[in-house]
Amino acid sequence: xxxxxxxxxxxxxxxxxxxxxxxxxxxxxxxxxxxxxxxxxxxxxxxxxxxxxxxxxxxxxxxxxxxxxxxxxxxxxxxxxxxxxxxxxxxxxxxxxxxxxxxxxxxxxxxxxxxxxxxxxxxxxxxxxxxxxxxxxxxxxxxxxxxxxxxxxxxxxxxxxxxxxxxxxxx
Amino acid sequence: xxxxxxxxxxxxxxxxxxxxxxxxxxxxxxxxxxxxxxxxxxxxxxxxxxxxxxxxxxxxxxxxxxxxxxxxxxxxxxxxxxxxxxxxxxxxxxxxxxxxxxxxxxxxxxxxxxxxxxxxxxxxxxxxxxxxxxxxxxxxxxxxxxxxxxxxxxxxxxxxxxxxxxxxxxx
Numbered sequence: 001x002x003x004x005x006x007x008x009x010x011x012x013x014x015x016x017x018x019x020x021x022x023x024x025x026x027x028x029x030x031x032x033x034x035x036x037x038x039x040x041x042x043x044x045x046x047x048x049x050x051x052x053x054x055x056x057x058x059x060x061x062x063x064x065x066x067x068x069x070x071x072x073x074x075x076x077x078x079x080x081x082x083x084x085x086x087x088x089x090x091x092x093x094x095x096x097x098x099x100x101x102x103x104x105x106x107x108x109x110x111x112x113x114x115x116x117x118x119x120x121x122x123x124x125x126x127x128x129x130x131x132x133x134x135x136x137x138x139x140x141x142x143x144x145x146x147x148x149x150x151x152x153x154x155x156x157x158x159x160x161x162x163x164x165x166x167x168x169x170x171x
Numbered sequence: 172x173x174x175x176x177x178x179x180x181x182x183x184x185x186x187x188x189x190x191x192x193x194x195x196x197x198x199x200x201x202x203x204x205x206x207x208x209x210x211x212x213x214x215x216x217x218x219x220x221x222x223x224x225x226x227x228x229x230x231x232x233x234x235x236x237x238x239x240x241x242x243x244x245x246x247x248x249x250x251x252x253x254x255x256x257x258x259x260x261x262x263x264x265x266x267x268x269x270x271x272x273x274x275x276x277x278x279x280x281x282x283x284x285x286x287x288x289x290x291x292x293x294x295x296x297x298x299x300x301x302x303x304x305x306x307x308x309x310x311x312x313x314x315x316x317x318x319x320x321x322x323x324x325x326x327x328x329x330x331x332x333x334x335x336x337x338x339x340x341x342x
Contacts, residue, residue: 065234
């Protein structure tokens, strides 16, 4: 996958001074890179029966729909508080200042569903862990936390250490 | 496509009193419905060469990635102000009170690119029109404004009447 790293663009000082942001827009704009990265994310999970693929708002949606399609699984969005219209269960997660809230529809996962959680980036692991908690609240089985990018120096994998996880690009 | 209308759920008084919201979550959660709706959205466009498929933040992302994949086209997100990390061009659109701003990366569309704009819902047409303006600013050719749902009574098609448009489900 080395050849696709050139499609991940470094943006300095976004979203705020001192942060180096990994911009995947050039990768999304390239059909072959999108296609091959979808296959590579799929291969990280392996030949499993998957019932639901969760995408975390909102950059997690991009590859989660494509993965759901490849697994012939349902696609489930996890969204920030107040965005989902039906009855939800919620979980809070730590932000730099205060807490955020993530929600999932209460009927999105059935007991025993085999679930992949996908997001674009594993950073501190706070959001990923909150989504794991949501899936467990609904009785789903987490087959893998699946990421396009892992920012290894932030050590987010520690927060999700009870669950299988994999990432395609590591920085 | 009649058989899939049962997967679109009416939510009363969301996001505010008096509004009937069309919730596509059950459709997204059903692999066959997702698959068949993607094909039907593709068929609305027809056998065209498409270079870029735009998804409008954030429910427009769901099917736009799948359509981009089917057309072997690039996927381009249009996002609300401040969310895109690289250099952008912006367009304002009317909200009920005041204006919103939508942005696209300035390098997302090349002159002459054949572009499909996709969103989940055509309502008043304000956002769709703003995205048409963004594509024209960058020199792209709009092949179709493509929607999963059209709320016909809001007459949004008037705002995008210079451009080809199509919607799968009409209410």
